[in-house]
Amino acid sequence: MASATFIKKLREEATCSICLELMTEPVSINCGHSYCHQCMVAFTGNRSSDTSSPGIFRCPQCRKPFQSGSLRPNKQLRGMIETFKEMNENMCTEHGDQLHLFCEDDGQLLCWCCERSPQHKGHVTASVQDAWPGYWVKLLKAISKLKSTKAEYLQLKLDTTRKIRSWEKKIKREEERIHSEFTNLHTFLHQEEEFYMHRLEKEKEQKLSRLQDNIAYMDNKIEELNNGILELDKKCQCSARNLLQGIKDTLSRVSAINLEIPEDVSLELHTVCNVSEIHLSVRKILKRHQVNVSPDPDTSNQKLLIRLNEEKTTIYPRNLVESQTSKRWNDIICMLGHERFTSGRHYFEVEMGAGAEGAVGVCLENVPRDIDIARKPQSGFWAIRQRKSKGCSALTSPPTFIPLRNQPEVIGIFLDCDAGIISFYNATLGSHIYTFPKASFSHALRPYFEAYPYFSLLWTS
Template sequence: MAATWTLEDDMSCPVCCDVFTDPVVLGCSHSFCRSCLDNYWNTQVIKKCPVCRLHSQTDAPPSNLALRNIVETFARERSHNTTKQEETRKGEKESQGRRESGGRSGLVRDGDERCSLHGKRLLLFCVEDQEALCAVCQTSRRHKSHQLCPVDEAAQELKEEVKASIIPLRRKLETFQKLKEDCMKTAEHIKSQAMQTERKIRDEFVELRHFLCLEEVVRLSALSEEVEMKTVIMTEKIEHLAKKMTSLTSNIREIEQDIEANDLPFLQAYKNNKARANCTLQDPEPVSGALIDVAQHLGNLRFKIWEKMQEKVQYTPVTLDPNTAAPWLSLSDDLTSVCVSGEKSHIPNNPERCDTCVCVLGADPFSSGSHCWEVEVAGKTRWDLGVLRKSVCRKGVLSVNPVHGFWALSLRDGGQYSACTVPWTRLTLKRRPRRVRVCLDYDAGEVTFYDPTDMSLIYTFRDKFKEPLLPYLCPCVSDSGRNAEPLKICPAKVSLLHDVGDCHVLTLVRGHFL
């Protein structure tokens, strides 16, 4: 009740002590009912303010529009006061409890704030200064020409404005939330990638160790066989020499005995001893090649094993990068072939990945020199092959042509081959190649496609490359299984050429494809 009395007191005319009716304001900032002021001035010789007695500068004071709006709002609230009295009492009891428990926090009920200058309730809002005013503040010079409105109207309007300003923040929050979720998925994918990669590395080294173990067994067996063979040879030689030595020792002993005998027995045995002393045995010769051929077993041992390992190890000039593959693609374990899988994989949409176009890129960029690789395309009805700029945006639909950083060859339904120019250039081939050779001469600015069967030219792009290029493979959609075959990077044959000149040089050549 005290709050209602205070509000009504603020809304009362100083003359009639009733709620303002058509209020007007004087230059001294005091407000009165228009009729009350007219009646008062009719009894006075000089038009003065009924409160402060200052002379009025005008006979027709202006209406106090802001105060009139407040009075009308107050009147509407008072008309509903009867139905709200019980709610007010209940609210006061609850507020009392809140003040006792949380008053120290500085919270104040709506409608209880008062002007720090005049002690009046804050019922108006200045749009220009963005601050709440009391009935006295609104008549001051500072706010005289400002746009004012009731607090409830201003609050409602500004709440809508703030709500609208929150929308971009919510969108930004959603962006952060989505990126956080993507990062969490990426973290999980990293763990999965690590486990799979570790397993494949272990499998590869198990196979290599198995190969090396077998090779060790073979080479140790060869050494053991040579040791056994040469040991037998030396044993037989030793036995043969021992027999000859025994025979010679016996002859020497008998001859020496006859020499020690008396003269007559010596002379009688002389002829026989002379014959035995003239030994016809040839001098023994040392055994040639008796030692272990250490050079054969240890010479270039690692190189020979590596050379033999080529039968099991293949070299591919291009390795596909799984972090660039579209979610609908499946790559082989050795990262040399790609095909369209049956369903979309749940993998991170990282910046390097192609998200719409079903393509994959090579792992190693080319920024100089000449490079060549062959791709097996047999059994496919659609594909794209070539190179692209490393900086090409990989999101959304890709425009495959040199203007957008692609130098590629294409096959579409019906066996139509095209060079991806602007517009695409249709090509006529004398046969349908099972393989396509892609040759990049970065320094010369050329990308050339051949049919490796007879090295017939398919098409050559000529341009000036200014940044690294990556191999580009697009197996296209499966077309209900008609285009399900993979695109496969063909392995290259590794050869060793021995150049004999002033120096002996080993040159590694990777130009032949299997």
């Protein structure tokens, strides 16, 4: 059995006198001394050779000359060093005996002398062969736990990535909605649009930043778990003694690793652009161009009944046959207003009764009235229609559905004859409903109303 003195002497023989560590890839020079290969490469590279004999250097120990090209691998010494390392790993550095025992209390490998020392007196010990299977099973369980925790982090990362995509889509939809609202409200809401877009962008970046921080946090945790798994995998492949070396600390560190879910980031949108909050300003500007409108009974379809009072005109569908004139509509249950618009800006409002169905807008004065013509811009009509079963739609070709949360009680119609713009607003909320594409008008425009049987509409004058 090797003594501690012998082990010490053997280590000294295998130690490189340059780096003072066990030699790595030992090489010998002419004088017989050996060093690490890298140490000699650095030695010859950092020192100047003899000026009288280029390429000649002197041994660091005996100062005998040698050439840099004369380095020879010392395989015998290399094998001895490997044997020494293997032997040293299984030997007690204090007593020089084999490490046959494992101390359960201290988690250390012991020799027979160590077991009898006061330091380990009364401790529970077992042979290496008896102790290592149980700890091997514990390591496998620890690996399983780390892998399970890693899988949970990967799923959390995937969920967070999906949240980011969902958040970006939600932000994009909200940006489009806000942009559309403010574009159609034109220049008088430009500053408000900039304000809300800035707030929305700031909220977007704040939450995205938090989500990205969560991703980075989980990446770090996953990397930590990967390192732990590799470490434990490597330890499981070691010899019994190496597996037990430091096992207590290893398992203690592993047991301390638990899933720590980062703080959840809510995708609730706090920046809400409610145009109705500023509807008073919108209506104030629109009402600068408000005109009074009144129905023209001479253009009314024979199935419409008109009742006049001081505040508003009520128009009802009815089953009554009246005399037919060239001004009346024959096949469409509708009528026109008295007013003719040829230039400038004009705004008027139509109040819809509860549950009313109908269409309101403007049309060219010269559209045919003796046939059931399609109501669309190409035929000279710019109107929106409201039906209980189908909701609100713009009379384009084909009709354009307009998603509205609530049925407008008062519809405002804004007409800019010179710019060719016709827009519709929810006059109660001050919110934009629809704007037709720009057009040019060949004839005068007149207010247009179309009703359906058994429902009423109130035309504010």
